[in-house]
Structure formats: C-alpha cells, structure tokens
Amino acid sequence: MLKPDATRLEVWGDPVAHSRSPQLHAAAYRALGLNWTYERRRVTAAAFTGELAGLSDRWRGLSLTMPLKGQAFHASAQRDRRAELTGAVNTLLLTDDVPRGFNTDVGGIVRALGDEGVHEVDRGRIVGAGATAMSALVALSELGADRVEVVARRPAAVAPLARLGTTLGLEVIGVSFDAPVHTDATVTIATLPGDAEVPPAAADALARSGGLLFDVVYGHWPTVLASAWERAGRPATSGLGMLLHQALLQVRVFVTGGTEDALEGESLVLAEMHSAVVGD
Missing domain, CATH: 3.40.50.10860 (Leucine Dehydrogenase, chain A, domain 1)
Incomplete structure (x- = not known):
C-alpha cells in the first residue's frame, strides 16, 4: 500500500x-x-x-x-x-x-512516436548501441517491428542488442556507419549524444532510407542527423x-x-x- x-x-x-x-x-x-x-x-x-x-x-x-x-x-x-x-x-x-x-x-518512446503518427513499425533502425538503444529496441518491438538495423561504430557493441532481439523475437542486424546501403526503415531512433560526430556522408546515407527520424536528443538541436534529414526532405523530431x-x-x-x-x-x-x- x-x-x-x-x-x-x-x-x-x-x-x-x-x-x-x-x-x-x-x-x-x-x-x-x-x-x-x-x-x-x-x-x-x-x-x-x-x-x-x-x-x-x-x-x-x-x-x-x-x-x-x-x-x-x-x-x-x-x-x-x-x-x-x-x-x-x-x-x-x-x-x-x-x-x-x-x-x-x-513507454516514453512509444507514446512520443504515437504523437508523430507512428503506431506500427515493420522495420526499424537504431543509431547507437548504448543503454538507451536497449529501450529503443523494446519500444520498436512493442510497435511490431520484426527486423531492426543497429548502426554502431563497434560491431561488438551490438551483441547485447542482438541477444535482446532474440528474446523479443525479432532480428537485429548490426551495420557500420560507412555501410554503402542501409535497409529502408519506417523509423530511425537515434540514441547518440547531442554532440556526437557523424560523418556527413554517413548521415546523408542514413537519411535517404531512414523514414521518420526520432532523435532522443532535445538540448542540442538540430543534431547532425536531424540536419541530414532536413537536407533529404524527410521528417525529424527531437526527444522532447x-x-x-x-x-x-x-x-x-x-x-x-x-x-x-x-x-x-x-x-x-x-x-x-x-x-x-x-x-x-
């Protein structure tokens, strides 16, 4: 009580x-x-x-x-x-x-994506493989994703997310920032710090196939990724x-x-x- x-x-x-x-x-x-x-x-x-x-x-x-x-x-x-x-x-x-x-x-991610009109996700993407990425993966699972691409600098960092994906019944694919092609995604959840450096070419490549960008950052806006999404004419929203x-x-x-x-x-x-x- x-x-x-x-x-x-x-x-x-x-x-x-x-x-x-x-x-x-x-x-x-x-x-x-x-x-x-x-x-x-x-x-x-x-x-x-x-x-x-x-x-x-x-x-x-x-x-x-x-x-x-x-x-x-x-x-x-x-x-x-x-x-x-x-x-x-x-x-x-x-x-x-x-x-x-x-x-x-x-729940904060799920409800915020709902505010942006995203109530269902087929294929998702997460940028970054830190602690927040774990919550992002669970959120994408709750929205119905069956495949999630995780973009990370170190392949080894994706391993815990892959194990969680197995528990959730979804496929987690780890790729590098300099991958030439990325799978199309309904939504990209960026979990990097606001001052994280992302090469412009990599950011532009992610934007071309990334769907809505949901960047968990809200204090450093626009982020490098948000700027890339703007250049690509794609929607982006902060973590507010x-x-x-x-x-x-x-x-x-x-x-x-x-x-x-x-x-x-x-x-x-x-x-x-x-x-x-x-x-x-």
Whole structure:
C-alpha cells in the first residue's frame, strides 16, 4: 500500500544539473493539487547504495538518470517487464514494503512516436548501441517491428542488442556507419549524444532510407542527423516528446503505484508539464 505521508522525490544522476525533471514533476504535482517536493541531487555510482540506504520513510520515490539506471535495477526487489528486458530502471517507487523499479523510457518512446503518427513499425533502425538503444529496441518491438538495423561504430557493441532481439523475437542486424546501403526503415531512433560526430556522408546515407527520424536528443538541436534529414526532405523530431511522456509515466508510478492507470485530468497534467519546459 502506498504511504500517503511520503511526499519527497528527487532525480539522481551524475551529472544532473541539466535535468529538466524538477520542472516537469513540479508542474504535474501542482496540476494534481499535491504538495510534494521534487528536487535534484548529484549522486555518483559509487555513492548510490549509501545514499539510497539513508532515505527516510518520507521519501516517495526517485527518478534515475545516467549512470545509475543499472544500479537502480539491482536495488529493485520487483521490476516491471520493460525494466527486466532492458536491465535498466529509471524510476524507483519507495512507498511499498520493498523498492519497485520501472523503466518508463520505453513507454516514453512509444507514446512520443504515437504523437508523430507512428503506431506500427515493420522495420526499424537504431543509431547507437548504448543503454538507451536497449529501450529503443523494446519500444520498436512493442510497435511490431520484426527486423531492426543497429548502426554502431563497434560491431561488438551490438551483441547485447542482438541477444535482446532474440528474446523479443525479432532480428537485429548490426551495420557500420560507412555501410554503402542501409535497409529502408519506417523509423530511425537515434540514441547518440547531442554532440556526437557523424560523418556527413554517413548521415546523408542514413537519411535517404531512414523514414521518420526520432532523435532522443532535445538540448542540442538540430543534431547532425536531424540536419541530414532536413537536407533529404524527410521528417525529424527531437526527444522532447520522450522526455515528457517518460516523466508522465513516472508521475503515474508515484501517484498510482504503476504505469497503467491514467491520472485524473491527465491531458491537463501533460499540457502543464509541456508548458513548464517549452512555454505555451
């Protein structure tokens, strides 16, 4: 049972000063009429276990960003399916008898793509093979993809994604950035950092067959890939939608105990969260 007197929340990570989570969550709780606090704290990987153990029963939950998602996974006594598949927890609910972990990044991607009119994917592409790529692969699987091309600098980095693909029942094909031909994709999910360097020729080749570009970056826009998509006359969108929707799912967790039940007045809550980070 959720503890009604647990009202403290934070986002932890290293670095964390750039996080927009406090604005998003504060807007949501104002809209819901909840007098909860949500702040940020720089927590290193080495300090995570001690910081978590030091929390009192006033704490409702935590949002986790890099490099803490793996440690939050191991700290969770129970996890949702998306967390189990990806090995990553970005949301810890602390109001039950044991910590419960959730991955709301997957749902954030699915819901954001839905906003762009993408409700079904046949063949997808992921650029990058880091931790976010795992969530992107699960999201593409949930949208029906049976084949996903993963573009990565190091072929060995694709191996964990290939294993996850086997679990999900889809084919994962690893290719290099300088591949001369890429398979046509309904959507390309770019998971690279905003300042990542991509050779212009490689970016242009990806754009020619990439469908919609969904770039998880939202602070460095346009990215190199987004510029290539623009040159090709193809649609591209930033990761702002993912940011909003993964945060909304976190709010669901903290309010209802899970991601499935909608909030009261959820459309208004989402609009307030949107305004908090981009304005009217």
